[in-house]
Amino acid sequence: MPELLRSREAEGTCAEANSKQQTANSKQQTANSKQQTANSKQQTANSKQQTANSKQQMKIFCIGRNYSDHAKELGNAVPENPVVFSKPDTALVKNGEPFYLPDFSNDVHHEVELVIKISKMGKKIQEKFARNYFNEIGLGIDFTARDMQQQLKEKGLPWELAKAFDGSAPIGEFMDVSNVDLGNINFSLQKNGTVVQTGNTAQMIFSFEQIVSFISQYFTLKVGDLIYTGTPAGVGKVSVGDKLEGFIEETKMLTCEVR
Numbered sequence: 001m002p003e004l005l006r007s008r009e010a011e012g013t014c015a016e017a018n019s020k021q022q023t024a025n026s027k028q029q030t031a032n033s034k035q036q037t038a039n040s041k042q043q044t045a046n047s048k049q050q051t052a053n054s055k056q057q058m059k060i061f062c063i064g065r066n067y068s069d070h071a072k073e074l075g076n077a078v079p080e081n082p083v084v085f086s087k088p089d090t091a092l093v094k095n096g097e098p099f100y101l102p103d104f105s106n107d108v109h110h111e112v113e114l115v116i117k118i119s120k121m122g123k124k125i126q127e128k129f130a131r132n133y134f135n136e137i138g139l140g141i142d143f144t145a146r147d148m149q150q151q152l153k154e155k156g157l158p159w160e161l162a163k164a165f166d167g168s169a170p171i172g173e174f175m176d177v178s179n180v181d182l183g184n185i186n187f188s189l190q191k192n193g194t195v196v197q198t199g200n201t202a203q204m205i206f207s208f209e210q211i212v213s214f215i216s217q218y219f220t221l222k223v224g225d226l227i228y229t230g231t232p233a234g235v236g237k238v239s240v241g242d243k244l245e246g247f248i249e250e251t252k253m254l255t256c257e258v259r
């Protein structure tokens with residue numbers, strides 16, 4: 001008898017243990033199910049974020065000191081490699097909207113520049129193939145808080161605050177340059193009807209192809225990325241009320257009022 005009792009007790013204990021285990025499994029399944037729902041929601045959120053990112057995220061690169069006459073006017077040495085910096089997309093001013101002078105500078109300069117629009121994704125692009133990665137150029141202004149930039153340069157600090165602030169990169173129309181000689185493009189900037197800057201791509205220290213190749217050694221270039229390719233001599237201060245108009249050859253590509 002004691003033998004049987006022990007056996008039944010053991011069975012009973014065993015059944016109880018199984019039941020507890022089943023409850024535990026069931027709870028675990030519920031937890032797993034909740035986790036899957038959470039994961040699914042996270043995936044949906046990630047997917048939405050990626051869609052948003054693909055629409056909004058683009059890079060803006062700028063080349064400094066790419067025209068020797070401008071490098072000289074600011075007392076800078078002619079560089080051995082392209083001087084590269086970038087601006088966030090919040091710097092862009094599109095559709096002829098005005099540029100608002102920032103309150104942290106008393107010496108904001110216009111720098112008119114030809115701008116490449118990347119048409120094909122690429123990295124580590126060889127110079128001889130670089131021409132395949134853009135087919136449009138436009139005109140933009142690399143607004144620069146010169147007083148602030150001078151202070152940053154003296155301290156050996158990055159230029160971002162002086163170069164990449166909100167509204168610092170007005171951009172105009174683009175034109176197809178598939179059949180254009182990129183080594184001989186004239187462009188100019190008028191301030192209140194007077195020509196203040198003129199340039200020709202023959203004066204560039206680094207060509208469009210060299211710039212695209214150089215930047216792509218460090219950054220993957222994506223469709224829609226913009227590259228401001230440097231300004232010729234004649235940069236100068238802008239004031240409230242100034243009207244800037246940019247031309248490629250005789251065609252007006254950019255209008256920007258200063259407020």
Ligand code: ZN
Pocket residue numbers: 062063064111113142228230231
């Ligand atoms: Zn510039």
